[in-house]
Amino acid sequence: MARRAGSDAELVARCRAGDAAAWNELVERFSRYVFAICTQGFRLADHDAEDVFQDVFARVYAQLDRLRSDDSFRPWLAQLTRRACIDRLRAGSRETPTDQLEPAGVDETLSLLEEALAVHDALGELPDHCREILERFFARDESYRTIGEALALPSGTVASRISRCLDRLKALLEETGGAGRPEDG
Amino acid sequence: MITRHDELGRLIAALPPAPTGWVRAAQELPAARRAIEGMISRAEADAAYRRRVLSDLESALVEEGVEPSAAVLSELRERFLSS
Numbered sequence: 081m082a083r084r085a086g087s088d089a090e091l092v093a094r095c096r097a098g099d100a101a102a103w104n105e106l107v108e109r110f111s112r113y114v115f116a117i118c119t120q121g122f123r124l125a126d127h128d129a130e131d132v133f134q135d136v137f138a139r140v141y142a143q144l145d146r147l148r149s150d151d152s153f154r155p156w157l158a159q160l161t162r163r164a165c166i167d168r169l170r171a172g173s174r175e176t177p178t179d180q181l182e183p184a185g186v187d188e189t190l191s192l193l194e195e196a197l198a199v200h201d202a203l204g205e206l207p208d209h210c211r212e213i214l215e216r217f218f219a220r221d222e223s224y225r226t227i228g229e230a231l232a233l234p235s236g237t238v239a240s241r242i243s244r245c246l247d248r249l250k251a252l253l254e255e256t257g258g259a260g261r262p263e264d265g
Numbered sequence: 266m267i268t269r270h271d272e273l274g275r276l277i278a279a280l281p282p283a284p285t286g287w288v289r290a291a292q293e294l295p296a297a298r299r300a301i302e303g304m305i306s307r308a309e310a311d312a313a314y315r316r317r318v319l320s321d322l323e324s325a326l327v328e329e330g331v332e333p334s335a336a337v338l339s340e341l342r343e344r345f346l347s348s
Contacts, residue, residue, distance in 0.1 A: 100295060107291045115283035130287055134336035137291035141298070196279035203277065218277035246270045253273075 089150035096144050107137060113197050114161050121189045122165035122182070128172075132164045139164070154197070158190060202252045210245035217242055290334045297337045300329040304341070305348055319345055 086094075091109070094102030114136050118129040139160055147156055169181040203211055213231070216222040217238075224235040233241070282288075304325065308315035318325040322341050326333040 103295055104292045107288060111283040111288045111291065112280040115287070116280050120279070130284075131335045133283065133287050134290060134334045138294055138336040138340065141294050192276075192279060196276040199273065199276040200280050214277055218274045219281045221278070221281075243270065246273055249273055250270075 088153045092144065092147065092150040092153050095141075103141070106140075110157060112200065113193060114157070116193050116196070117158065117161045117190060118165055121162075121186050121193065122169065124165060124168060128168050132161070132168050136161050136164050154194070158194070162190070199249070199253065202249055202256065205252055206245065206248055209241070210248055213238065213241055214245050214249065290332045290337075293332055294337075297326075297331045298340075300326070300331045301337070301341050301344060304329065305344055308345065309348065315345070 088109075091102055091106050095106055111133075114133055115129070118124045118132050119126075124132060136157075140157065143160075147153065166181055173181065203214060206214075213227060216227050216230070217224075222230075224238045227233070227238050228235045231238070304318060308318060318341075322338055322345075323333040326337060326341065331337060
């Protein structure tokens with residue numbers, strides 16, 4: 081997982097100026113989000129999700145000039161992805177009304193993913209060792225043993241490091257006000 | 266504000282990485298666009314090349330060093346048929 085380099089608006093502006101590295105960074109920054117909307121929000125099968133994923137980034141690249149405000153990139157991307165997913169579902173089910181194509185709970189899932197993206201932003205601000213261990217354990221679902229072998233750490237150290245890194249992430253989110261959903265339990 | 270470790274973990278887990286090949290193909294889009302523009306220009310001046318591309322879009326893209334993803338293939342097809 082790459083460390084964040086600049087705000088969304090700065091990144092979008094650099095992409096618009098033809099900066100190839102900025103485009104790579106933009107895809108890297110938002111690939112998980114688009115992937116998750118396709119597969120978790122709309123539950124697309126792999127081959128459909130891949131087509132939609134590529135189509136979304138093709139549209140982003142082609143339509144970046146039409147974005148009214150560089151600060152509104154995230155909602156624009158979410159909407160673009162949502163429409164592309166619905167188009168794909170509609171193509172596979174011509175007789176189903178559009179409002180019945182969206183899976184139940186899609187709004188809640190998309191809201192959760194937006195919050196998750198804010199947490200990933202904060203994760204990008206943590207030291208490398210924290211980002212790596214949290215990414216491996218939670219996002220890649222690796223076991224303590226696998227992580228321990230990869231990072232040459234005893235399992236007990238893996239567990240305590242995860243806990244300490246979560247504390248740092250929590251403190252960072254509190255500091256920046258990111259992912260501001262109220263605690264529910 | 267999120268204060269529980271399990272809640273934070275759940276949010277990290279909610280965004281697993283997209284497959285590497287998908288990300289790479291999306292990152293190569295600008296290069297693919299440039300390659301397509303070059304192919305269109307060449308096809309306008311060379312009817313035999315145009316026929317060859319239209320007969321096998323995938324191979325034509327691979328020859329240009331472009332990953333023939335569905336989105337790129339679709340764009341190439343549209344551009345060739347409308348040019």
